[in-house]
């Protein structure tokens with residue numbers, strides 16, 4: 001009985017008193033934005049759920065509120081019951097970088113999709129070992145080394161496009177997740193893993209039934225289930241349930257994850273390719289095998305999921321804005337990139353670097369709809385001051401990617417999809433400059449910033465440009481009309497839109 005009463009008091013203190021005090025404490029600073037209304041237990045999930053119930057992407061309210069927040073440095077978010085200080089202004093991010101990693105560092109927090117990163121570098125504090133692990137990745141996937149994978153990527157793209165054409169109407173996000181997973185598996189584990197891609201593994205579905213599923217289908221389904229777990233209000237409200245996987249979907253997801261890890265180990269056992277990243281990492285002295293496997297798992301998720309979500313955004317917005325699509329097709333055509341071309345000759349790394357408008361389309365899709373809108377958790381390692389606001393040790397922080405991308409001081413007409421905003425030669429760019437609007441280094445945030453920013457940036461951009469060029473040249477497609485007519489669509493991780501495309 002007493003135990004029950006103490007537990008209830010603790011829960012109420014944690015879920016009610018702490019968030020209220022946090023809002024009060026930071027709300028008194030004029031440069032900290034605190035949303036006027038706040039729903040106990042749900043916190044800001046309330047806004048996300050409201051968006052979803054009105055058929056908008058769960059972060060549409062953040063895009064729209066960006067205008068309101070132009071004059072603030074930080075904002076208070078309550079994720080379920082967890083209070084978070086979100087850094088929104090360029091100044092706040094600049095100061096964060098100066099204090100990082102000595103006074104602000106990553107917070108190890110395993111929830112939702114972050115459970116797929118256990119033991120990997122992404123869940124470690126910044127130290128000499130994490131820095132080395134990041135460096136290995138940047139060296140192996142930097143532009144110079146990564147361009148050797150272009151023929152492999154083209155081969156995979158051709159295979160997947162043919163399969164999608166044969167099906168006609170497809171759920172394009174799952175298709176793109178499978179494609180990027182396939183590409184990454186070949187690069188990380190070796191080309192020989194293709195031999196076991198058809199092997200089936202038991203996947204426990206939402207009804208509790210076991211389905212035998214190929215790894216290429218397994219990964220998107222499991223990834224989506226973990227992303228849903230991340231935004232599930234119970235995860236924020238009662239973290240213990242998620243931490244200990246006490247009920248479904250947590251329990252089920254964990255079982256599927258164990259099967260998936262077994263599948264990855266099968267792949268590694270088959271990998272004899274000495275060019276694979278797995279083989280190359282094994283030669284590094286400062287790595288244990290478990291660390292390498294955890295990092296490979298991270299790269300597969302971090303690279304595969306972000307890459308696929310950004311590809312869906314590109315093709316969705318190109319269809320929605322046909323002028324941009326026509327301009328891109330013209331650029332590709334002018335460079336010999338069209339149906340029937342010898343793509344191994346016309347899609348080289350040098351060619352990709354010449355394609356200015358393609359680059360602008362990818363940049364604009366990443367601005368308008370960043371694939372990783374939530375970002376990682378950070379924490380103050382000691383008492384600090386940021387933008388003149390005292391912040392106690394232990395305060396949880398995040399970087400707000402969306403506010404910066406929709407800030408009217410950095411982007412002219414930010415709610416519109418305009419690739420030319422990134423081309424200094426374009427009329428739109430000149431118009432922006434004349435209006436006194438131009439992006440600052442801190443207003444492009446899709447890859448994060450500071451010592452823990454994304455180490456896969458060059459690879460991610462190269463892969464996106466290559467696949468967009470190949471698909472745009474070879475694919476005719478229609479997007480379901482209802483989805484196309486909706487102005488509040490997004491495909492960032494954790495979103496619920498199912499993009500059905502008809503492909504010919």
Ligand code: HEM
Pocket residue numbers: 121122123134141298299300302303304306307310366370371372375376399445446447448449450451452453454455456457459460461464
């Ligand atoms: C369009 C593609 C991509 C986007 C938009 C993206 C975005 C991001 C973002 C926002 C972060 C968090 C940065 C921060 O906390 O400041 C991140 C971290 C990370 N990304 Fe990417 N990413 C992409 C592709 C990739 C690729 C291809 C890889 C490589 C396999 C990769 C590997 C990682 C890793 C390992 C981290 C964690 C870094 C650390 O903790 O030190 N990403 N990414």
